[in-house]
Amino acid sequence: MEISADIINYNHSQMADDKAICELLAKEITTQLPETENKVWHGHPVWFIDGNPIAGYSKQKKGLRLMFWSGKDFNEPSLNIIGENSKMLQFFTIPLVK
Numbered sequence: 001m002e003i004s005a006d007i008i009n010y011n012h013s014q015m016a017d018d019k020a021i022c023e024l025l026a027k028e029i030t031t032q033l034p035e036t037e038n039k040v041w042h043g044h045p046v047w048f049i050d051g052n053p054i055a056g057y058s059k060q061k062k063g064l065r066l067m068f069w070s071g072k073d074f075n076e077p078s079l080n081i082i083g084e085n086s087k088m089l090q091f092f093t094i095p096l097v098k
Contacts (some may be wrong), residue, residue, distance in 0.1 A: 001037075002030075004038050009024060056069075
């Protein structure tokens with residue numbers, strides 16, 4: 001599975017440190033989820049299985065946000081689940097201090 005041109009362009013548009021992390025995330029998600037399709041969806045990279053979003057990431061003020069749409073099923077209490085009725089899990093990278 002290849003990484004879509006839209007995701008490659010998204011990654012290249014980031015600042016140097018974020019770009020490196022985005023490129024690593026894209027490579028690892030694609031490698032670990034080879035049966036997925038990937039594209040920029042709602043402005044950020046997302047991987048899908050049968051049209052359903054599975055994983056993605058985006059640049060936010062807090063840092064880079066990594067998202068898993070069924071992350072609640074991971075059963076990890078330390079992870080940040082969005083909303084009571086949602087299964088989306090998210091966590092942020094720690095911004096580098098220069």
